[in-house]
Amino acid sequence: MKDFNFEVITLFPQAFELINNLGVITRALEKNLINVNLHDLRDYGIGRYRQVDDKPYGGGSGMVLKPEPIYNAYKSIKKCIKSKTLLMTPQGKVLKQKDLLRWSDLDQIIIICGQYEGFDERVRCLADEEISLGDYVLSGGEVPAMAIINGLTRLLPGTLGDPDSLVDESHNSSLLEYPHFTRPFNFKGMQVPEVLVSGNHEEINLWRKQKSIERTLVRRNDLLSIENYKKYLKNKGKNKYSDELLEFIENNEYDIYPNW
Numbered sequence: 001m002k003d004f005n006f007e008v009i010t011l012f013p014q015a016f017e018l019i020n021n022l023g024v025i026t027r028a029l030e031k032n033l034i035n036v037n038l039h040d041l042r043d044y045g046i047g048r049y050r051q052v053d054d055k056p057y058g059g060g061s062g063m064v065l066k067p068e069p070i071y072n073a074y075k076s077i078k079k080c081i082k083s084k085t086l087l088m089t090p091q092g093k094v095l096k097q098k099d100l101l102r103w104s105d106l107d108q109i110i111i112i113c114g115q116y117e118g119f120d121e122r123v124r125c126l127a128d129e130e131i132s133l134g135d136y137v138l139s140g141g142e143v144p145a146m147a148i149i150n151g152l153t154r155l156l157p158g159t160l161g162d163p164d165s166l167v168d169e170s171h172n173s174s175l176l177e178y179p180h181f182t183r184p185f186n187f188k189g190m191q192v193p194e195v196l197v198s199g200n201h202e203e204i205n206l207w208r209k210q211k212s213i214e215r216t217l218v219r220r221n222d223l224l225s226i227e228n229y230k231k232y233l234k235n236k237g238k239n240k241y242s243d244e245l246l247e248f249i250e251n252n253e254y255d256i257y258p259n260w
């Protein structure tokens with residue numbers, strides 16, 4: 001089995017201690033399915049004080065990461081054949097499940113984490129892709145980097161106990177996943193839907209598919225293409241949760257398994 005190498009360029013390597021205590025990810029580390037190599041930006045700092053940041057040209061608040069330490073840290077990394085470099089920035093493309101799946105074929109991902117006001121603009125040319133964790137600003141790229149390590153690792157063969165659990169889950173099929181229940185059957189008066197204890201697998205699958213669509217419509221109809229959504233609304237009542245809707249879900253940005 002191949003192992004997957006994450007190389008993280010960061011000013012706060014200690015932030016990544018968390019992954020040593022994180023279930024599936026920790027097991028993947030122990031089984032050598034992944035390596036997480038931390039490259040401390042401070043080691044590449046300039047001068048006696050190992051300076052990594054400086055004031056922005058033109059004035060303004062905050063400090064900016066200097067380009068040389070990031071370049072030198074980057075240069076020190078031994079590149080694998082199938083390697084990509086990701087720059088963490090709120091100005092990047094918002095991370096999607098589809099991206100994680102696309103990268104899971106690589107041997108190596110190099111992640112550059114910014115801090116403070118960000119990094120010198122000239123660092124951008126190192127990156128194959130600029131990635132944002134979402135439309136908000138964090139204080140550093142470490143949390144987004146950990147999100148990528150976490151989300152990608154669980155897609156690697158041998159990582160999850162049951163690989164089937166990847167198939168239905170939210171965002172894999174442009175749909176949110178159906179609701180889950182476990183014991184007890186009755187919790188504070190709230191009962192598990194009867195169909196789930198019926199033993200009828202066809203009915204259970206149908207119920208799950210319906211709930212999945214229903215939930216996506218209510219919570220994230222942006223995941224569905226407008227045209228198909230309109231069509232769904234037109235047919236609502238006639239053929240509730242028809243397979244027609246599923247066809248429409250395809251070909252938007254989120255479809256990973258179009259033939260689901």
Ligand code: SAH
Nearest residue numbers: 088089090114117118132133137138140141
């Ligand atoms: N002034 C910058 C933001 C700096 S935040 C701007 O407006 O674009 C400091 C660092 O945190 C960034 O360089 C980036 O590496 C990281 N960061 C903050 N928010 C992020 C997000 N939503 N996604 C990915 N990285 C983020």
